[in-house]
Amino acid sequence: MSLAANLSSKWITVSETHPHVLHAELSRAPVNAFSSELWAEYGGLMDRITHEGRDVRALVLSSALPKVFTAGIDIADLGAGAPAADDARKSLATHTHLKEFQHAIGSPERCPFPVIAAVHGLVIGLGIDIISACDIRLAAEGTQFTIKEVDVGLAADIGTLAYLPKISGNASLMRELAYTARMFSAEEALRLGLLSNVVAGGREGVVRAALDLAAVIAQKSPVAVSGTKRILTHSRDHSVAQNLEYTAAWNAGALQTADIPESLRAAKARSQPVFAPLRKSKL
Amino acid sequence: MSLAANLSSKWITVSETHPHVLHAELSRAPVNAFSSELWAEYGGLMDRITHEGRDVRALVLSSALPKVFTAGIDIADLGAGAPAADDARKSLATHTHLKEFQHAIGSPERCPFPVIAAVHGLVIGLGIDIISACDIRLAAEGTQFTIKEVDVGLAADIGTLAYLPKISGNASLMRELAYTARMFSAEEALRLGLLSNVVAGGREGVVRAALDLAAVIAQKSPVAVSGTKRILTHSRDHSVAQNLEYTAAWNAGALQTADIPESLRAAKARSQPVFAPLRKSKL
Amino acid sequence: MSLAANLSSKWITVSETHPHVLHAELSRAPVNAFSSELWAEYGGLMDRITHEGRDVRALVLSSALPKVFTAGIDIADLGAGAPAADDARKSLATHTHLKEFQHAIGSPERCPFPVIAAVHGLVIGLGIDIISACDIRLAAEGTQFTIKEVDVGLAADIGTLAYLPKISGNASLMRELAYTARMFSAEEALRLGLLSNVVAGGREGVVRAALDLAAVIAQKSPVAVSGTKRILTHSRDHSVAQNLEYTAAWNAGALQTADIPESLRAAKARSQPVFAPLRKSKL
Amino acid sequence: MSLAANLSSKWITVSETHPHVLHAELSRAPVNAFSSELWAEYGGLMDRITHEGRDVRALVLSSALPKVFTAGIDIADLGAGAPAADDARKSLATHTHLKEFQHAIGSPERCPFPVIAAVHGLVIGLGIDIISACDIRLAAEGTQFTIKEVDVGLAADIGTLAYLPKISGNASLMRELAYTARMFSAEEALRLGLLSNVVAGGREGVVRAALDLAAVIAQKSPVAVSGTKRILTHSRDHSVAQNLEYTAAWNAGALQTADIPESLRAAKARSQPVFAPLRKSKL
């Protein structure tokens, strides 16, 4: 059965563009506003791919809409909230809601393969949370970003502020953008260290670049790539000494892989190596 | 009573330039050398504003002297030290002194509003500690910086080495600058990730840019901005997972703010939102 | 006895180029492949200098080969592994081996003086681990880098993934390079935040620049430089508050140094200060 | 609908013994061996109660079998493991399996109400992991415990070794028990700090004591109890300073509860306070 079979949902179209590569496109016109239903769909997609053990080795996330990646949270979802017996219970219900929301948007981190965000047009509010939790970020020339939350009266709480201090390289600029909610360009995002690269050719250009990158990654040993991802994520959150110990424990098992001799064999033969899936699919 | 009333002191002039915006200018001629008295005054100012609950929403720190932000610590303060009964007690007295000094210079981090450093001319030694503890750093073209401490025979101990690895983006350059005490330009500081931006127009130019930025921030919801500041500071020092949990706990209460409907109302009406102060002033 | 006496070994030549400055050159033709023997030699050199208390104040690491810094691990060392009674014991033996390997390559961090990597040509696989554990990284124009490990079927485990998230400033680019094993230029390494600078003049140029930098550092107070190094390393792995407390404890003793009055005296006299060695040599 | 409705499953019987109190009894004769199916059922029960927002305020876990709490993992589950393409993939599949297993057994920590383990007879291997993840542990006189894993050739990996150093008070005794797999009595478990208390009267006695304790807890404010649980769990894993900050953030919202005036009112009236459920049930 094909990799992408049955994965598409109401507002997310999933296709297999190269072997082991999935392309997930957001398409909730007019602006990909994230209602609770959409973010549940989004988190569910990533977790389902991971749980079912499909042999995905890279995934590209983009928007199918011509002018916008996402305008962020669906404003209709703000403020509502279930009625509660008192203010503390309202706070508690909010806490529970936020944890579920964070869990869904944080799903790329739980995938054993890299997730590449390829953005264009507008990337607003929740859009920054979404791409911050991905492994790699590419933007089309002309993309405009904004950490919009303060303009709505709140602090970003779904990942932006948790990730940015660790994935970018200029705390002064980061705070300026987070306090002002002003638009910033792809070039400024690059200077912030948020993006790998800015790509010409609009939406098509950035998606093509991301899929090409995904295709390269998909040819690598999945033991090597998934281990690299796991170790980098651990490294972000631990000291150098703690990470070296964890890495040694991890690779103690992972180095017993057949992918190493296969890689050496293929390099010598100047052929493409062939790697087994990470695990048996549950499908 | 005005925001800035009674805040000016011997060597720091405080004025209110825009609604909710304070401008604090260092003016201890000839070079803003920081004696114990000056840094106590500096830390005291920040803590007093915070404690009294004045409705400040952004503060700009700059120098009133034409050619220098600060030449750093007042050399007369070095080495002296109280007489002590033995070498260990001397060490202990030094430890106590350093903790007080760090506490004063670290005061911007304790403010519920952003502090923007707008520097020009020379930023030497303690000057780097001071701006590192601020939220945002802007420099005039031609500003010269130096992590001067090794030239005086010591390791920087008031914040520079604690902050730099977390607020900049090039550890190799950071270590080069810290080991050599060489001058570096605003452009190199930008490349290091220490600055948001380099601004033309000398002292006036950078101060104007900073005050404009402060004025923008001061129009935002103080619940949103102060929460963003607190969460970013927490994020710098904790793992992603720890920060997400903290953020959810924080926003569980903060999302009950009237600033959200007010923001939505004003956006729809294309008017400027009006926000209550964070808390009642003690004045 | 000279600083460099007796330090050269089979594949590493050590010379004293300026007072208190050592130059260590890798020369295992044709590509400085790191066999177990070479990395043991490398780690042993650093630890021996440190342990013997030689009055070294900076060390430059480079390659004596014209076209390559290092091609990385000696492929002959991969895969072999001692025979083991079962798979778990094989994992355990691998774990022990990795810890020793990490310990050797991590030796620059244990030196009380800065270690500057001056690279040119090719820097492949283990080469990135090696330079990541150094304090400062300079590259010649035209240098090509690659985090090669995924191409061999494994995750980098000797330091690259532990250090990169903390010493560079663009997590997106870092992950892209780690997942694809593609070559990247010195300019891209600079943008990543991996290098202080890119230097013209090929191997000679970058080595000269590194030695000049080392010579500058060697004229500074060794109490100040070694303290700065230790505190920056601590800062990388702890929170701002934890580091400020540690720094105060460290400087409580270190500020009792004669290097401070000597620095002030020399500055006033416009002469070069003279500093005692950090400790008595064991030689 | 009753609290316990629909919660019983193949091997776990759930009843409501007091208002807001559930009693979950393990009954997989002959020894409550935990197959994958049973631990999935166990974790699913806890998560389902939590997710559905049933107004549970305490849960007691015990065994319905006369002589044993649990003999631990079902030996049929050991060793099998899915076939894998190579040793590294086998390690990776094991890792995935362990994480799921840990997640299920760790479910009591995710409940907003206290979980009380009431044990008797034999508590072997996985039994220690299970009770360690609970809030409170009571044992009948004559209960025998053993950290059995080393006797099967492995280190306990589902929670015992993660929890014990933090929930008991004698590391020497803990290590002795973990290294030898010897049986230890309820009295020794009490001395280790593993149990609150040892209760007379066999299985009935300990279950009655646990249900009485649960009934007391169930009369308290659920805002207060769930907050206390959350904060204690945070405290276990963070420094005092980190926890105080988190606690302040948490209680900033939680103190707005109507349970405080209701508690004061009831205390003054010497009546039993009445508290609203934490949140609306999804049932």
Place this chain on the structure above:
Amino acid sequence: MSLAANLSSKWITVSETHPHVLHAELSRAPVNAFSSELWAEYGGLMDRITHEGRDVRALVLSSALPKVFTAGIDIADLGAGAPAADDARKSLATHTHLKEFQHAIGSPERCPFPVIAAVHGLVIGLGIDIISACDIRLAAEGTQFTIKEVDVGLAADIGTLAYLPKISGNASLMRELAYTARMFSAEEALRLGLLSNVVAGGREGVVRAALDLAAVIAQKSPVAVSGTKRILTHSRDHSVAQNLEYTAAWNAGALQTADIPESLRAAKARSQPVFAPLRKSKL
């Protein structure tokens, strides 16, 4: 001037019972209820002694009332709270209030000398927070304790839950007590690991035992005792490896003390050693 001069305040009487030993007695009849004013007084006392550099080497805290250590927070202080513009600002004001309250009650940890709590009668609610932040806890026979907060509808937030998991040795019993708010005896507190000892002789007995203990401590080197306190507090919140590094940095200076030769001299001479104050008093 005497050590205790000017330290007594409205509800706290301070006397000097032995050389370098202070005795602080709470006496706000009828039950030492802690109003905001009292806890401010309490925190202020500790910080003032520390800041003024009085040569205090141990302090005993007890209650002057015959039947109670403290009934906890003054109920009049609960619930009130300043009026706020919206629920979020109310949460923020609560947060600020809690941080100040925690800061005051946490003051014993900031003192360079040990603080010994000597309790009798009733120790309720805030009383547990207060003694948890002290170094040593002694109780008279018959003392009754309760973590009362859940009975008032809230989670303890001034230190109890932050300290208990780190200073006691039975997490099961600790949680039972925190969830039920039931009274527990001195014997049970001893079993929990909360107390050093239970002392006969009622209030007089426990105070005498505490003062005797304080007198012993006051005869020791203040460099040694204050260093031990600081290192133990650090150890509680860091890993073993982190603490060993910090301890080495601390003792690098502290071992240069004249207290070592003086101790050796006195031991040889079988006389009482005489130690200089830690630092010059500011009085």
Place this chain on the structure above:
Amino acid sequence: MSLAANLSSKWITVSETHPHVLHAELSRAPVNAFSSELWAEYGGLMDRITHEGRDVRALVLSSALPKVFTAGIDIADLGAGAPAADDARKSLATHTHLKEFQHAIGSPERCPFPVIAAVHGLVIGLGIDIISACDIRLAAEGTQFTIKEVDVGLAADIGTLAYLPKISGNASLMRELAYTARMFSAEEALRLGLLSNVVAGGREGVVRAALDLAAVIAQKSPVAVSGTKRILTHSRDHSVAQNLEYTAAWNAGALQTADIPESLRAAKARSQPVFAPLRKSKL
């Protein structure tokens, strides 16, 4: 070649008492005072056994002297210290010295097998550091302990203060003992949580009990025991969540051991299982 061959040194006698069990006896009359030479010998012994891969599965440490385990550091070693150019260099030399000393005394933690301290008579000062770094502590009836350092004018810096907060269960008692340097009995040590047990029969009794315990451990799977040790040590210094992740990574490899089927086979056959050494000896 026998396990113990060549391991005895000047003041430490090593013998093999049971298969895979070593007994190391301290015998530097009259009081096992630890000079630099002795602690180097001690650390060297442990590291040599570990490095050479001898098939040791448990080690018992005791004293050969009839009345004392150790009187602690050799007083002749105190205070001396190498001459240094200034006070800061003296501090730095002290720091280096302390790190080496800590490294030697911390060697039991680096062994892949449990180390059991069996003490009698007097355990003074450094003696507590030594046994705190061991896995298990047993004492003869009548043993007297003291954390002696404050009596010599210093804070314990070789492990006591780093380990005690994590391996015992009563912080109040621990601080009382550390601040007063008073003698405490084996019974009090047991109450502190420092010992597993107190054993009758004097030196012979406790040594016999420890060797019997070691013999039991030596019959277990070394994969299981060494993994348990490593995971417990990690658990002590990390959060529950961090440790569960590490444990899963570790056991992913370790569960592939032949010791599991061999354990099951032997259990079924009611015979003693036979396990391969952890790794090939280097001898």
